Amino acid sequence: MNSSIREILKDKKRIVIKIGSSSLTHPETGALNLTKLEVLVREISDLHNMGKDVIVVSSGAIAVGRRAAGLGHRPSETKEKQACAAIGQARLMMIYQKLFSEYNQLAAQILMTKRTVMDNLSRFNALNTFQELLKLGAIPIVNENDTVSTYEMQFGDNDTLSAIVAALIDADLLLLLSDIDGLFTDDPNSNPNAELIHVVEKLDDHLLKMGKSTSTSDVGTGGMASKLTAAKLASAAGTDMVIANGEDFRNIHRVIEGQDCGTLFLSHKKDEFYLMDYLEKML
Numbered sequence: 001m002n003s004s005i006r007e008i009l010k011d012k013k014r015i016v017i018k019i020g021s022s023s024l025t026h027p028e029t030g031a032l033n034l035t036k037l038e039v040l041v042r043e044i045s046d047l048h049n050m051g052k053d054v055i056v057v058s059s060g061a062i063a064v065g066r067r068a069a070g071l072g073h074r075p076s077e078t079k080e081k082q083a084c085a086a087i088g089q090a091r092l093m094m095i096y097q098k099l100f101s102e103y104n105q106l107a108a109q110i111l112m113t114k115r116t117v118m119d120n121l122s123r124f125n126a127l128n129t130f131q132e133l134l135k136l137g138a139i140p141i142v143n144e145n146d147t148v149s150t151y152e153m154q155f156g157d158n159d160t161l162s163a164i165v166a167a168l169i170d171a172d173l174l175l176l177l178s179d180i181d182g183l184f185t186d187d188p189n190s191n192p193n194a195e196l197i198h199v200v201e202k203l204d205d206h207l208l209k210m211g212k213s214t215s216t217s218d219v220g221t222g223g224m225a226s227k228l229t230a231a232k233l234a235s236a237a238g239t240d241m242v243i244a245n246g247e248d249f250r251n252i253h254r255v256i257e258g259q260d261c262g263t264l265f266l267s268h269k270k271d272e273f274y275l276m277d278y279l280e281k282m283l
């Protein structure tokens with residue numbers, strides 16, 4: 001049953017892939033894991049070569065900037081985070097540009113805030129930019145514009161941002177690459193008996209309570225709770241979603257080949273009302 005359901009993943013055409021900070025950096029030092037990044041870029045380039053539209057939502061600006069600026073601690077003050085993001089985002093894009101150009105791919109940067117989505121004109125402009133980039137064969141690399149977004153304009157976590165991007169551009173798959181294999185019956189970092197859930201057909205309140213909002217890594221934000229919020233948004237947008245482990249980026253093709261990898265959340269019918277209501281409440 002599980003493997004036959006996953007056949008649908010082979011036909012996905014427009015895919016948003018979200019990568020968490022913990023999947024991009026070495027846990028011991030916080031520096032970028034370049035070997036892993038090379039695998040990531042190769043995997044994404046190959047998906048693109050298969051004729052798929054790929055949109056990357058990459059975290060990591062604050063983690064990379066913090067390391068580059070020599071900050072020993074995780075920044076807590078807004079202005080400190082903003083400065084780290086300014087340094088880190090530029091570095092991150094420099095590496096992405098370099099690696100993607102080695103595979104003859106065109107990488108592009110899109111930075112968004114809540115305001116980009118809430119304001120009708122900005123949302124329309126953002127959508128046009130995405131569409132034009134995809135038409136040009138580029139790979140958009142998205143992040144929150146952390147440098148200018150303060151609390152009231154923030155998505156706060158890229159799980160939510162990636163689901164909103166997926167809804168905006170009508171993606172048919174959202175793939176969240178995390179530091180964990182998928183959704184478990186409980187947090188496996190505190191409960192060794194927790195079991196991986198392979199397929200979620202309906203995201204009910206019981207499942208929503210399984211995801212705790214605390215992140216166990218030194219760089220992650222949001223924990224499993226924000227991934228489940230993303231799953232609700234994706235489902236309302238008619239987008240299937242998979243959470244898989246970003247420890248091994250070859251999981252990207254495993255998911256697209258329909259292998260039993262991570263947790264698959266099946267979407268049902270579109271629910272524009274839920275999406276609009278969610279966006280309004282974000283204000």
Ligand SMILES: Nc1ncnc2c1ncn2[C@@H]1O[C@H](COP(=O)(O)OP(=O)(O)O)[C@@H](O)[C@H]1O
Nearest residue numbers: 020178179184186187210212215220221223224
């Ligand atoms: N039910 C659950 N299933 C899986 N992970 C969970 C669950 N509840 C809490 N978590 C925690 O969520 C973490 C993943 O979230 P986060 O650290 O924000 O990841 P990332 O940086 O990859 O986005 C896991 O490492 C795990 O400790």
Ligand SMILES: N[C@@H](CCC(=O)OP(=O)(O)O)C(=O)O
Nearest residue numbers: 021059060061062157158221
């Ligand atoms: N926008 C922030 C990341 C926010 C975020 O959600 O981080 P993560 O939990 O690592 O995906 C940054 O680039 O540092």
